[in-house]
Amino acid sequence: MKKGAEANLYLADWHGRKVIMKKRLPKKYRQPALDWQIRTYRTIHEPQLMHEAKKAGVPTPTLFLIDDKKATIIMQYIEGKQVKQLLSEVSKSERQRLCRQIGRLIGKLHRSGLIHGDLTTSNMILRSDGNIFFVDFGLGEKTAELEARGVDLHLMKRALQSTHFQFAKDCFESVAKGYADVLGVEAAKNVLDKIREIEKRGRYVAERKGSE
Amino acid sequence: MKNKTGERYCLGIESTADDFSVGISTFDGNILANIIDAYVPPEGGIHPREAARHHSEVAGNVLERAFDKSGIKSKDLSVIAFSQGPGLGPCLRTGATVGRALASYLDIPLVGVNHCVAHIEIGKLTTGVKNPVTLYVSGGNTMVAAYDSGRYRVFGETLDIALGNCLDVFAREAGLRQKLGMPFGAVVEKLASSGKQLIRLPFTVKGMDLSLSGLLTAAVTLLAKEEYKLEDLCYSLQETAFSMVAEVTERAVAHTGKKEVLLTGGVAANKRLQSMIRAIAEEHDAKFDVVPGEYAVDNGAMVAWTGVLAFKHGLVTPIEKSYVRLRWRLEEVEVPWMQ
Numbered sequence: 122m123k124k125g126a127e128a129n130l131y132l133a134d135w136h137g138r139k140v141i142m143k144k145r146l147p148k149k150y151r152q153p154a155l156d157w158q159i160r161t162y163r164t165i166h167e168p169q170l171m172h173e174a175k176k177a178g179v180p181t182p183t184l185f186l187i188d189d190k191k192a193t194i195i196m197q198y199i200e201g202k203q204v205k206q207l208l209s210e211v212s213k214s215e216r217q218r219l220c221r222q223i224g225r226l227i228g229k230l231h232r233s234g235l236i237h238g239d240l241t242t243s244n245m246i247l248r249s250d251g252n253i254f255f256v257d258f259g260l261g262e263k264t265a266e267l268e269a270r271g272v273d274l275h276l277m278k279r280a281l282q283s284t285h286f287q288f289a290k291d292c293f294e295s296v297a298k299g300y301a302d303v304l305g306v307e308a309a310k311n312v313l314d315k316i317r318e319i320e321k322r323g324r325y326v327a328e329r330k331g332s333e
Numbered sequence: 334m335k336n337k338t339g340e341r342y343c344l345g346i347e348s349t350a351d352d353f354s355v356g357i358s359t360f361d362g363n364i365l366a367n368i369i370d371a372y373v374p375p376e377g378g379i380h381p382r383e384a385a386r387h388h389s390e391v392a393g394n395v396l397e398r399a400f401d402k403s404g405i406k407s408k409d410l411s412v413i414a415f416s417q418g419p420g421l422g423p424c425l426r427t428g429a430t431v432g433r434a435l436a437s438y439l440d441i442p443l444v445g446v447n448h449c450v451a452h453i454e455i456g457k458l459t460t461g462v463k464n465p466v467t468l469y470v471s472g473g474n475t476m477v478a479a480y481d482s483g484r485y486r487v488f489g490e491t492l493d494i495a496l497g498n499c500l501d502v503f504a505r506e507a508g509l510r511q512k513l514g515m516p517f518g519a520v521v522e523k524l525a526s527s528g529k530q531l532i533r534l535p536f537t538v539k540g541m542d543l544s545l546s547g548l549l550t551a552a553v554t555l556l557a558k559e560e561y562k563l564e565d566l567c568y569s570l571q572e573t574a575f576s577m578v579a580e581v582t583e584r585a586v587a588h589t590g591k592k593e594v595l596l597t598g599g600v601a602a603n604k605r606l607q608s609m610i611r612a613i614a615e616e617h618d619a620k621f622d623v624v625p626g627e628y629a630v631d632n633g634a635m636v637a638w639t640g641v642l643a644f645k646h647g648l649v650t651p652i653e654k655s656y657v658r659l660r661w662r663l664e665e666v667e668v669p670w671m672q
Contacts, residue, residue, distance in 0.1 A: 124617070126584035149616070150579050150609035152572040154531045159576075239540040243588075260538060272492070276540040282664075283486050283541070322493060 127163070127259055135185060135195055143167075145192040145259075160192040163259045168194055170235060170258040177233035179226045180254040199254045205242040208285050208292065216288065217295040222253055224299020227274065230255075231312075232304055234265040236273045241280035271315030274300070278316065341411040343644065344399070344435070345637025348428025349420025349448045350473055351379045353388040355399040356634030360411070360641050362458050365403035367627060367634035368395050373511065378501065379472075385423035392431050399633070407439060414640020417445030417650070418658030420473070425657035433652055444640040445650035448631075449474065449663040452597050452624075453485060454642060455635030460622035462593040464671075468582045468610060471598035471631070472497035475545070475578065477585045478663055480671050485663050488588065489541040489581035496574060497600045499545045503570055506553045507563055521567045522603050528568025532561055536573055541584060543577045571605055579609045586617045597624040599631075642670045 122141075123130040131142040145160040147153075164187065171181040186195040204223070208216055223245060230237060237244075238260030246254045262269065277296060281289040301309035341360040347353070354369040372387035374380065400406065415432030418425060429445075436443035453467050466479045466488070475491040494502075497518060504517035509524075511517050534551050537544040552570045555561055586594060594614040600606060607623050614621035628634060643649075646669045 124587060126580055126582075126587050148576075148579075148612075150612040151576050152531055155536075155572055155576060158533070159536060241540065260540060272539055276542070279541060283488055286482070286486070319492065 127257075132198065133195075138185070139198040139200075140185060140195050141182065141198050143194045143196065161189050164189050164192045164194060166261070167258045170237075170261040170263070171196075173233065173235055173263070174230055174237075174255060174258065177235060178229045180248075180252045181258070182254065182256060199246045199248060199256070201246040201248040201254065203243055204245040204247055204253065205284060207247060208242060208288070213288075213291070216292060219247070219253070220292045220295030221299035221302070223277075224296035224301075225303050226253060226255060226299075227277065227296070228300045228303025228309075231265075231270050231273070231300075234263055236262045236264055236269045238262060238273065238276075240273060240277040242284060267311060267315050268319075270312050271319050274312055275316045275319050340409075342403075342405055342409055343412045343414055343444075343637045343640045344410050345446070345451075345633045345635070345640050346413070346415040346428045346432050347448070347451075347631050347633045347636045348388050348424050348431075349416050349418070349631060350424055351384050352631040353391055353395055353428070354631060354633035354636075355395050356632060356637040357399055357403040357405065357410075358634060358637035358641055360645070362638060362641070364458075364634045364638070365405065366399040367632050368398045368402065369627070369630070369632055370395050377505070379421070381421040381423045384421065385427045388424060388427040392427070396431070407435070410435075410439060410441060412442050412444055412640055412644045412649075413439070414444040414446050414636045414643070415655075416448045416451065416636050417655065418661035419448060420657075420659065422657065422659050425659065429655060429657050433655055437652065442644065442649040443652060443655055444643050444648060445655055445658075446636050446639045446643065447661055447663065447666045448636075449476070449478070450485060450666050450668060451635035451639040452629075453478065453595070454639045455628045455632070456595045456597045456622075456624040458638055459625055459628045460595065462595050462620065462622050464591060465593035465595035465622070466582065466585045466589055466591045466619075467595045467597060468578060468601075469598045470496045470578060470596075470600035470606070472501060474598060475543075476663070477541075477578075477582050479585060479589045479591055480668070481589070483667055483669070483672070485666070485668060487663055488585035489543065492539065492542050492544045493546040494549065496545060496578060497598070499549045499574060500570070500600070502549060503552055503556070503567075507556055507566075516599070518600055518603060521571065522605065524564050525567040525571045525605070528562070528564040528566070530561070530565040530568075531572060532565055532569040534569055534573045536577060538577055538580050541581060543581055545574060545577070548574060548577075571603075575603075575606050575609050578606075579613060582610060583613045583617070586613060586619060592619045594619050594621050595624065596622070597629045599629065601629045602626055642668075646670055 182197040413436040477489040
């Protein structure tokens, strides 16, 4: 169904259920020992994080089977639309509403010490009942560090800028609002300040070191 | 200005970091000269002021050699291009000064060129690719870029240090010596080729971006412990760092669906990295190309050629707006010739 950089997704039938089979196939370009390390680590950690996320109130697909020897996960197929597509199709107010909802979900993850690690709009699916499901926790981790939260939200910002550059700024503002709804204005501000610090650490940022 | 044959020329000046280079290109992309003079520090990394001093010392000579090689004279030029950024301030200013002086003296237009755009454009010119996902890895840059809606967009980049920088610092920490014609990256590559044992090092991919500073710290710490063979450390450092940039590249290829992958920058010379990126391209039925060495490192030809593209689309830089831009992001630049 989808050949990603990190894993391949297959739509399958599993005992009469429509499921997603996520297989982390060996990457030929990687040194075999490193390849195995990366694939098994992610196969074991991803389901743990998905489960924790669900407990934190963030919809994630139900897990059916984890096979670390084959680096394969079988999970519920979510019938819905990728937020990536939706954002360019809907009205401005609907876009703001969706982004705020996303911000709240990210806030719930962070409040429970979870980091998604790959917050892009293609990893979010809107189901017809209005729930937004987060998928692809392969790069996630469990930590409550401010730095990790900042990087996580910074990624969301970067993803909006590269895929939805026409309305990235507006979208991210709504995400930040939703985030503050859950974590409180003060805590949210700390994370947003951290994002600016992370951006300045990067290369070619005008305000870095206040130079020029 | 046209000479008798009607051919038009652009001279490009590159001086963003340790190289001072002058290239001359015809308006249809024929590179007539590409003279590169590299500053090799006696020890340590590049000191911007020392590198700039080198540039001002060799500028006249490099210009002269470029004219000799190309067989044209300064009066034959139609436009002057220079690397306006991003890069090291003192180095950029030296090149910009040379560019402004030439343009004013010859009374022809000046074009400020973005260094990263130039790397992509010369890569396309010399390999024939049209619309690639580009992995640009050098001492100062690590990014994955591809064209979308009027600009080259960054689909992934380092959150801290560049890949070449990571390898260079490790090599210096290990006491390796940079030889003439054999930069640190090549020294590490040679040692890595006889490494066997994979030592576990932090693998840090953060979504579309990556981080190399933690990897470098871990590698240098292990180096100081003297428990592992240097060959194995070089091998593990390369395997881990390259796998990270490879994953980010594959992600951009999968995301954009583009059918060409271009590898450029100084680190592009590394055979192991080439083989990894080639494997990714094959996996996604994309064509793989690596930019030839002379045009993959910092060079004046890429600036000249990008100057031609910009000039043809009416983009010129008035002298009063030709200040250098140290942190000029790739995404800020319109590339109308891609439409």
